[in-house]
Amino acid sequence: MSDASPNSTDRQSGNSKSALTRFFGSRITWPVLGLAVVLLFNAIFIPSFFTLEVRDGQLYGSLIDVLNRGSIGVILAMGMTLVIATGGVDLSVGSVMAISGAIAALILTETQLGMLGIVPCVLFAALAAGLMNGVLVAYLKIQPIIATLILMVSGRGIAKFITGEKIITVGDDSxxxxxxxxxxxxxxxxxxxxxxxxxxxxxxxxxxxxxxxxLFIESVGANETASRASGIHDKGVKIAVYVFAAFCAVIAGLIDASNINAADTMNAGVFTELDAIFAVVVGGTALTGGRFSLTGSLIGAMLLQTLMTTLYTYGVPSDVAPVPKSLVIVAVCLLQSPVFRGQLQRLAGKGGGR
Structure with missing residues (x-):
């Protein structure tokens, strides 16, 4: 005779359903599953994707390429996450990348200061860009999409002015x-x-x-008026996150310029702000602000980079690759929506009832 009572069975069943609800309701569940699906596709159709080799003590392979090329997306997504968590958005990160690369290339070609000259200059550029965006949003109450659009447009012009509207190539000097x-x-x-x-x-x-x-960031994003009433300096928080986003963009710009040994202001950082926003949204942070997940944004950025690397490895042309990329983004965002999942459950229930 079984010792389990009907009540204990119901309780166990309820606990199982509750665990499943928590699992599928988590902000990072769907990007993790999306990444797992892409990796499974590679395991089946492109086994060499997981091949790693060591040359001169260094690891090489497609997985390493994903981490390497995805570094810019992850770094930008971190700054964008905190901005979006306050209810804002930063469209200027691509232009700040271009400014950063232009400054670095100019210093390296016109002086012998190296990184000693680059670091303070790019940090000043990050501070200036972040303060400009933050002041426009926090104090002048300009909508974030408009405030950062100003620097998005003018910033690339500044980068072109720094380089004299030409590509500055960096040599291999010591x-x-x-x-x-x-x-x-x-x-x-x-x-x-x-x-x-x-x-x-x-x-x-x-x-x-x-x-x-x-907590301050989430509070400002969830309810700016209430956070101000509780003693949080909401304007200072907003300025801080925009400065941090610009700082991340500066680092990404240095990586980009270092990769090609040049400052290409026409192409540096183009559309990277959109990829960063995609990564944050796919990672489960709502554009309305409030609670955020840096881990989710990291996974979102890695999902997008893994998908693009997979498409290129599979021979998909670069002008076609954004189409499946956008479909994956839409799919993950829909699965994150409680309303959409509820509709799927109702449809499944009707189908089961038949």
Whole structure:
């Protein structure tokens, strides 16, 4: 005779349903599943995708390429996550990338200062860009999409002015070693870009979760008036996240310029702001602000990069690749919607009733 009573059976069943509800209701469940599906596709149709080889103590392979090329997307997505969490958006990160690369290339070709001259200049550029966006949004109450659109347009013009509207190519001089290392160096067997974004992600995550800043950001995004009434300096929080987003864009710009050994202001950072927004939304952070997930944004950025690498490996032309990419984004966003999942459950229930 079984010791289980009907009540205990019902309780276990309820607990199982509750666990499933929590699992499928999590913000990062669907991007993780999406990434798993893409990786499964590669395992079946492109087995070489998972091949790793060691050359001169360094790892090479498609998975390493995903991490390396996805570093810019992850870094931009981190800054964009905090901006979106406050209810804003930053369309200027691509232009800030172009400015960063232009400054670096100009210093390397016109001086012998190397990174000693680059670092303070690009940090000043990040501070200026972030303050401009933050002040326009926080104090002048301009809609974030308009405020950052101003720098998106003018910033690329500034970058062209810095370079004289031409591509500045950086040579292989010895004082350019550290600049080259940013985009093409290796550390612990992995591309340095991987170490860079992992370190930035870890520091940012600890800072927003181990201090009150993360709570302030979510509070401002969820209800700006209530957060101000509770003593939070909402304007300061907004300015801080826009400065951080610009800082992330500067790092991404240095990586991009280092990868090609040049400052190409026409192409540097083009559409990267859209990819960053896609990664944040796919990662489960709502555009309306409030609660955010840096981990979700990281997974979202890796999902998009893995998908694009898969498409290129499979021979999909670059002008066609954005189509399946957009379909995956739409699918993940729909599955994250409680309303859409509820409709699917109702349809499944009707089908089962027949």
């Amino acid at each position: 004082y350019n070693f550290y600049f080259d290392f940013i985009g093409k160096g290796h550390l612990f067997g992995l591309p340095f870009t991987v170490t860079l974004f992992v370190t930035l992600f870890a520091v940012t995550s600890l800072f927003v979760r181990m201090t009150s800043l993360g």
